[in-house]
Amino acid sequence: MRQKRGKKRPCNPDNWVMKKTKTLRNSGLGYVSYKSKRSVSARKIRPSCGSKCRLKCSEKIKEEVRQQLFSGFWSLGDVQRQREFIVSYSDEIKPKYRYSSTQNFRAMNRAFYFDVHNVRMRVCKQFFMATLDINARTIQTAFSKKSSTGFVAEDRRGKHNNHPTVDPEIKESVPQFINSIPRNEGDNVHSVIEKQISRHLRASPIYIPDQYVTLIQSAKKTGLPYKVHVLNHETFYDLKVFAESFGSNFNVNTERSTVTWHDIKIIRVEKQHANSFFYKTSYENEEFKEIDVRGNKRSRPRKSMPSQISSQLVLAYSKKIPLAENKKKDIKDLIQKRIIPQYY
Structure with a gap:
């Protein structure tokens, strides 16, 4: 082993x-x-x-x-x-x-x-x-290096105590700063699922998507198992049309400052502020800044959020998306060569 x-x-x-x-x-x-x-x-x-x-x-x-x-x-x-x-x-x-009259013998x-x-x-x-x-x-x-007793002193290069050190306060501040960052539970879930899939792939291949559902449900070894919501073509909506109906401002906050999305660290949404979301660009900031998706231009009246959101949503797909012909041909070829078992 x-x-x-x-x-x-x-x-x-x-x-x-x-x-x-x-x-x-x-x-x-x-x-x-x-x-x-x-x-x-x-x-x-x-x-x-x-x-x-x-x-x-x-x-x-x-x-x-x-x-x-x-x-x-x-x-x-x-x-x-x-x-x-x-x-x-x-x-x-x-x-x-040795002349005695001189100071330097x-x-x-x-x-x-x-x-x-x-x-x-x-x-x-x-x-x-x-x-x-x-x-x-x-x-x-x-x-x-020779002493009065005739011994040669040990070479002390690199063995002294005058080494550069880091201030203990700085050492303590590093884990404190890391612990102050909010934990993303999704990262832990993703890691557990990836390990489960890697363990399975070492034993046997994965042929169909249904196998992922079983692996995800059994990935957690302690506590309640993960709940898997299986999606189909009727689950996806066209949000582009919906977004255009109430606003598309995502780059200017209520203070009229341009927002760089790469700098955002935290995003928060609130039910009572359906037209806005809040963000922070640093974990040290105490207050969130606001972006109103309806826009901030005074010359243009703000649109209000539709009262019936479900009535505004349009399905993204009217039917199942078929496989491309080349991809379907490759899959059939793998089955004929018994690389994929005919059972699948």
Whole structure:
């Protein structure tokens, strides 16, 4: 049995674009910046310090070993562990002379090392940075995270508490505003009926309109069932002729302002005002505005609503509307091919 998929998908941070970009960056691989969309090339070993180096780094450590050191450093894939590597393979050296007459003493020197065949070999700073393809700022940042006890502090980027937040009053006002909007019961009825029809279509097709009547009546699982009023051609009236008999103003209100129907949110009709209807263009408005369908022009006398409405109504159809010939032909063809059972 296939598991039903919920509306909310589970969180999978490994598939986030920013997460993938961060993993590539920390692994020394090429990536595309999430913010600037700039392509950044992969890390690679830079040329060594050369033959003039006082420590003779190039002679002590061959290119094959440099490649192993480079691969091992970037395979860590975590900026925290990379900083710990830099700190653990470098030492601060106090200079021999520090002049006491100046306020700014000479900064501490640093010695850098690599482990080669279990032997700790000292190298110069240029060789250290070129082998790992890092810069002086990376080393400076690693030492700034080092505490007095020798531990490297955790990377706190994105883990602070200074995140932008939404005012609690705004959060509370959103559900209050939603709850203040009048509920349309028709939307709920429509949703229940659509679910019932969808469930039925998964099991078997619908061939005739009478099947919809049964489905609608049985759509409600609790409470009284829906009442279905079946309509025919004698149920529809020609309202165009009826509307012309008493008025056709639907765009100008009693304040002589033009009304845009797309802006209307609520419409109300009252029995005692048969010639008018009332509307609101915002849920926050307290008062309704009125539109008199008879018109507002002073030069033209207003028409009154006919006293006997039923006598003014004319049937829209005098007989059943027949099927179009092409449609009837297609239905017969489906029956002959037994796509529609012959019973129907």
